[in-house]
Structure formats: C-alpha cells, structure tokens
Amino acid sequence: MLSEGHRRGEPAVNAEERPLVLVSVGTDFHHFARLVQWADRWAADVGPDRVRCLIQHGATPPPEHAEGRDYLDHDELGRAMAEAVAIVSHGGPATITEARRTGHLPIVVARDPGLGEHVDGHQQRFVRRLAAEGLIAACDTEEELRKHLDAALAAPEEYRLPAVDGDAPAPAAVRRAGVLIDALVARRRPAPADPEPAASTEPAHWPSVTVVIPTISRAELLRATIESILEQDYPGDVHCLVVHDNVEPDESLVRTAPGRRVSVLSNTRTQGAAGARNSGAFAADGDLIAFCDDDDLWLPGKLRAQVRVLHEHPDTELVCCGIQIAYDDHTVDRAAAPRIVLNDLLRSRLAELHTSTYLIRREAVSAELGVFDEEVPGSFGEDYEFLLRMAQRNVIRNVPGVHVRVLWHRQSYFMRKWETMAHALTWLLERYPEFRLEPRGLARIAGQIAFAEAARRRRRAALRWAARTVRARPAEARAYLALAVLAGVPADAVLGRLHRRGRSI
DSSP states (O other), X not given: OOOTTOOTTSOOOOGGGOOEEEEEOOSOSSOOHHHHHHHHHHHHHHOTTTOEEEEEOTTSOOOSXXXXXXXXXXXXXXXXXXXXXXXXXXXXXXXXXXXXXXXXXXXEOOOOGGGTSSSSSHHHHHHHHHHHTTSSEEOSSHHHHHHHHHHHHHOGGGGBOOEETTXXXXXXXXXXXXXXXXXXXXXXXXXXXXXXXXXXXXXSSOOOEEEEEEESSOHHXXXXXXXXXXXXXXXXXXXXXXXXXSSOXXXXXXXEETTEEEEEEEOOSSSSHHHHHHHHHHHOOSSXXXXXXXXXXXXXXXXXXXXXXXXXXXXXOEEEEEEEEEETTEEEEEOOOSEEOHHHHHHOOOTTSOGGGOEEEHHHHHTTTOSSOTTSGGGTTHHHHHHHHHHHHXXXXXXXXXXXXXXXXXXXXXXXXXXXXXXXXXXXXHHOGGGXXXXXXXXXXXXXXXXXXXHTXXXXXXXXXXXXXXXXXXXXXXXXXXXXXXXXXXXXXXXXXXXXXXXXX
C-alpha cells in the first residue's frame, strides 16, 4: 500500500534536501522485526528520491529498502536526531528522552513481549502513560505508523516541541517530560523515613539460610570459602549450595551434617555468574538466601549480624555488610552507610556492597525481581544491576562492620575481559536511563568504558567515550586514565595500583 500524499511519481527532491526519518530500535538483544519491517515498507512506498530513512536495527536483520545501521554511538545518534524531521523509537525511556531533548515529539512503537520482542510488558505500560500525557505519538499498528510518518513529512512542525526563538524546545515542555519520565522510570523518590525499629533483640526463631556459591575451577579457594561459612556462629540451619559453572560438580564437597549441609549442582541456566547464581537461588530451600564467591571468606559474626537487621526491619529485602579487600600483601577495609537508596548507587558503584555480602529474603527472589539478570553481557556487573533493581523497590540495609574478606588477585575472572566490560557497561547505560540525570554516575560509567576501550587498543572508541566522560563531569579521573593507557601506560599496571588501594576502575 502506498502512503497517501507521498506516492512514487511525485516530483523528486534534491538528494541533499531529502528529509531524514530516523528509526531506532535500541540495543536490546531481542529482535524488533515488526518495527523495522513497518518502517522499511513505508520507506519503499514513499521512495528514496523523496525521503532518507535511516533505521538503527540492533539485533534485528537489516532493512531491505531503507538505510540500515545496527548501532549508532551516542554522538552519531545525537547528530541524526538533530537532523531528522521525524524520530520513530521503540518504547525505551532513553531513546524517548533523547528525542524530546532534541525538540522532537517522538513516534513510538512499544515492544510486545507476546511476540518475543522483550522480556515483559513494561514498554507497553510506559508508552501508554506517556501517550496519555501527550508526550509521544504512540502507534499500535502499521497503519497508525504510516499516518504519523506521512503527517510528519507534510507538516514537520507538528512533530516538534514548542520552541523558544526558533531554536531550543521550550524549557517547560522538556521539564514536563522529564518529570514524568523521572516518575515512571527512575523512581528517584526520597527514601522513606525509618520507622522506630523494634527492640534490638534476637529473633525467637533463627531462619534457615541457603548460601549459593558459584564456582568455576578453584578447588582450594572454594574449600576455604565453605569452611568460613559453616563455621559461622549462627544458631539456624546453614546449607551451602555449590553451583558448578561449565565444570563437573565435585561430589567430594558434599556434607550431610545436621544444620550444616553442603550440596553441589550444575548451572542449568545461562553460562556465567548470573546463571550460576540463579540456578542456586531457584534451588534454595532456606528462608533466606545468601551469596558468596568461591574465593571469598565470611568473617565471624557475619550471618548473625545481618539476620538481626532483617529482624529489626521487616520491610527490608536485602542486607549487605562491610568488606576487607585483600590484594597481594595489602588489605583495605570498606563499608557503606547503614541505608542505601537508588541515588546513592547512581552516583557511585559502592563496591563495598559486594555480592559475597548479600543476604536476601527468599520471597523477594521468587517475585518478579528474578534475582540476577542473565541478559547482562558476559555477566559483567550483574551484581550492580541487581542492586539498582533492588534499590528501585526498597531501601537496602547494610551492616557497617567488616564481615567478609574479598580476595582480589590475578586469577580474578574479569580482570582483563575488556571487551565484555565495554559491552556490559554500554548495555547498562541503555537499560538505566536514570544515569543521564546523574552526571557523576554517567561520567563514571562512560569513563570505565573509555578505559576498557583503551585497554583493547580501540583508540577512536576510547577517545569518543573519554570525551563523553569529560562532558558529563570534567573532573572524572577515569577519562584521563584512559588517555594514559592510550599513551602507552599498561592497563594492568593501572589496575594493580588501584587494587592496592582497595579500588578498581
């Protein structure tokens, strides 16, 4: 079907004057063939002599007729948005926000989980709310998309936000969009005041605890980890569940002592830390679920102190504790504040909230939260993503005292996986548009990507991300560390210096 008002045979437009229509499906690994095909058919009907249609198609096969790019970096996307007469977006908050910031009323098609386009229906709910507020033009069908695109070509001003002096979108419109997007997505609300805690008494019944220990191939370290858990001065039952990832389970680890069991199983989910931890979490039989890496040690009193916090704060779902970082012959103690909210985690990674400190109520795991996100590329930073999701739901509690010894050593799994690091952190920025509202956090993540790209000797990518880092926060040191690596300083040497101070990149 040819679009009304833009059929082939109408006078051609000079190639340099052709209006640009930008279509972006984001970087999610799920396909979005529906939107790509709708836009591609429209572009074919209108004709390349009348419009330039650029489709950023991500994991979806490229278009047949329109111009296709699988990925546009931040700067390329910004330039394309500035040039476009119309922007078509999936229902991702980040793309919608960027489109509005460049003065556009975005035309939006939400991903449908029923068609395998996403894991859940949050885009559909989000798009309905924005459409009801008049902040986007939502499309549910191909016909609706065609009508909006035809209208945008005929009257581009109808798809622009009100302007001031003909240039920037009106601040009020931008603020209005920002307020709603902030409310619907970031949920950056003040943390509720603590109710008066119950008297600091020990629970009448000590809940049972399943401790999930993902492992690859570090037998000696693993046995020390298990001993540190079983030796906890904790009155309740403790069950260590060792999940072997990509290796055969070691049956010699099994113990059946009453109240202090050890079981082994294989990772039955996605290979990597996230899948291994989820395999253990879904097999857990305890009232509470804890996690510990196979090279870390629980210190005396860890479990008892955390269970007391859960007892005193019945609404709390997750409690962590302070850590002692050991690297070579150096040790550094680190502990977070007693209460952690989302904004704290946006500003800082808070590495002291280490996976080996997590203690979570089992009912939180079985709810829609889903424990660790197995979509995180290479499972890099899946613990940080988990904390962000938890903080969106509730306050995270922390026992300030040091109760876990975390070993940083040259066998650490992710120390040199620079490509995985770059991809995973790029994914994180796409998944959490809240970082765009927190310059310090955005600069931190962008600087980490710049460093990873520099370590991979990808000069152009490293410079691009370093520039983005400095734009967000000129004082962010990671940008300059990335430049130092490009100049010849070994990335491992930088990491070693940081680790001796209990820090990482």
